[in-house]
Amino acid sequence: MKKMLMMAFLLSASAGFAGTTTQKWTAGWDNFGEPLNYTKSKVAWSVNATSKKLTVTYTLVSAIPGKLYQVDLAFFCSTFASTFGQFPVQGLVNGNDCPTITRQNVTASAAYSEVGVVTTDLNGNGVFAVSIGPIAAGTYKVEFRALDGAGCNLIGGAGNGSDCDSDFQSPGPFGTTTTIVIP
Amino acid sequence: MKRTFLISAVLLLAAAHAFAGATAQKWTAGWDNFGEPLNYKTSKVTWSVNSAKKTLSVTFKLAAARPNKLYQVGINFFCTSFPATFGNYPVNGGGGACNTITRQGVTLSVTSVELGAVTTDEHGNGSFAVVIGPIAAGSYVLEFQTRDSVGCNLIGGDGNSDCADDFQSPGPTFGDTTTITIP
Numbered sequence: 001m002k003k004m005l006m007m008a009f010l011l012s013a014s015a016g017f018a019g020t021t022t023q024k025w026t027a028g029w030d031n032f033g034e035p036l037n038y039t040k041s042k043v044a045w046s047v048n049a050t051s052k053k054l055t056v057t058y059t060l061v062s063a064i065p066g067k068l069y070q071v072d073l074a075f076f077c078s079t080f081a082s083t084f085g086q087f088p089v090q091g092l093v094n095g096n097d098c099p100t101i102t103r104q105n106v107t108a109s110a111a112y113s114e115v116g117v118v119t120t121d122l123n124g125n126g127v128f129a130v131s132i133g134p135i136a137a138g139t140y141k142v143e144f145r146a147l148d149g150a151g152c153n154l155i156g157g158a159g160n161g162s163d164c165d166s167d168f169q170s171p172g173p174f175g176t177t178t179t180i181v182i183p
Numbered sequence: 184m185k186r187t188f189l190i191s192a193v194l195l196l197a198a199a200h201a202f203a204g205a206t207a208q209k210w211t212a213g214w215d216n217f218g219e220p221l222n223y224k225t226s227k228v229t230w231s232v233n234s235a236k237k238t239l240s241v242t243f244k245l246a247a248a249r250p251n252k253l254y255q256v257g258i259n260f261f262c263t264s265f266p267a268t269f270g271n272y273p274v275n276g277g278g279g280a281c282n283t284i285t286r287q288g289v290t291l292s293v294t295s296v297e298l299g300a301v302t303t304d305e306h307g308n309g310s311f312a313v314v315i316g317p318i319a320a321g322s323y324v325l326e327f328q329t330r331d332s333v334g335c336n337l338i339g340g341d342g343n344s345d346c347a348d349d350f351q352s353p354g355p356t357f358g359d360t361t362t363i364t365i366p
Contacts, residue, residue, distance in 0.1 A: 149339035
């Protein structure tokens with residue numbers, strides 16, 4: 001009986017926690033000369049179907065030492081809700097429309113959630129992990145990004161200047177997305 | 184059987200020695216700003232030393248601070264002189280003689296390291312975790328600090344225009360310290 005209860009618990013836990021997906025960074029979509037070890041740098045994410053949470057870990061290796069890189073999710077959309085989990089969605093126009101932009105010769109509509117900052121050490125290495133949720137059920141087409149500074153659409157940083165430019169994207173190039181399903 | 188038990192006990196003791204228990208501290212206001220919102224009951228700094236790896240792990244947690252804001256977090260050391268690095272992070276000013284400053288009516292010599300950023304969500308909640316090391320053996324007398332913005336002594340924020348300290352731990356007065364020993 002005990003063994004059966006344990007099996008049931010383990011099965012239920014494994015259903016809640018899907019496996020972690022690891023993706024590489026690519027350059028851009030605005031800046032293409034920022035240093036990075038693309039072999040060792042990565043974005044890792046997983047969905048907990050029970051708690052409706054998305055966990056993301058952004059890792060940068062051999063970027064510029066002592067620098068702030070704001071990290072976010074770019075959603076490719078025609079319309080989008082005003083929040084993604086506990087984070088506000090930035091860039092929406094006319095209510096909840098996703099504005100169109102052109103990067104790398106591709107035109108697409110997108111909106112963004114700014115979720116944190118990777119701060120690099122004296123070797124240019126840094127990590128930031130965040131848990132987002134609960135998130136509304138749906139299928140989300142996203143790119144992860146690292147921006148060229150910190151403060152874009154947030155209080156307390158460099159504001160909305162060149163720090164909003166994207167140094168690194170995953171998967172990339174612009175418009176090549178990852179699909180994340182929240183059940 | 185006895186031998187297995189003994190080996191297990193020795194391994195457990197060794198592991199317990201290497202991973203000292205985590206210490207959780209509360210934030211207090213200041214030492215520069217005293218009006219920044221924060222839930223002082225649920226906000227905290229948690230730290231632990233891994234004596235085998237000579238690393239210090241720190242988690243900075245803010246609850247009910249200002250929503251969608253960037254707060255830079257770091258360590259303020261009380262010292263007469265200090266090396267140029269603290270683990271994998273550069274010491275502001277490049278090390279050497281520590282600078283004398285006066286806050287809350289207390290005059291002391293200090294230097295500091297910038298470790299990362301807490302980004303708050305729409306509820307004003309956020310956290311940042313970092314592992315620092317390997318750190319040179321010694322006893323470090325310090326306060327953890329949260330600055331009112333990001334970019335102080337780092338690239339990619341608003342520079343050194345707003346290095347003011349919103350929260351200190353332990354406090355409540357500048358110079359109330361925690362001692363961390365790296366064996």
